[in-house]
Amino acid sequence: MSEQSKSLISNKQDLIEPSYIKTLVSSNKELFLIKDDIVSIRPDKEPVLMTVVLHGYPGPEMRVRIDFKRNNFTYFEWNLDSKASQHLQLGTFGSVEDFKKKLYPLKVWEWEEDYQKDGIVVDGTSWSVTLKTKGRTYESRGLDSFPKDWKEFCQAVSILVGKRFSC
Secondary structure, three states: OOHHHHHHOOOHHHOOOHHHHHHHHHOOOOOEEEEOOEEEEOOOOOEEEEEEEEEEOOOOEEEEEEEOOOOEEEEEEEOOOHHHOOOOOOOOOOOHHHHHHHHHHHOHHHOOOEEEOOOOOOOOEEEEEEEEEOOOEEEEEEEOOOOOOHHHHHHHHHHHHOOOOOO
């Protein structure tokens, strides 16, 4: 934080001490890189593109494609049940930037590649998440079994798309 940015803050209570920022950054070495006093997010953690697919029996199938570079997303829903149609409301969606902030604590890059319950599942919920970062691509999928932060993840997607996104 530079001296110039301090002048932009009108209330002293809003001032964040550089030592506090340095402590936060140095305690999160898995997320941040520090080189020549410049802080950046590690390339393998900086999201570029995310695709999320969720399908439960008898439906619907929901797909979300989030483009972090262009700061936009697309939502697609395929439903075979004519009684279940719910139209999207225009202007009720969230922001990609807010979703990105919620994504970091969920550590999607640490999710297992495959989540499945033991035994045969014939009418469960299948899902997949593909996260492309500047450094690599992470893929995770499952059938009726989910990562521990799945509910928080679905809630963040729901806020983004403006519609309930969960199994």
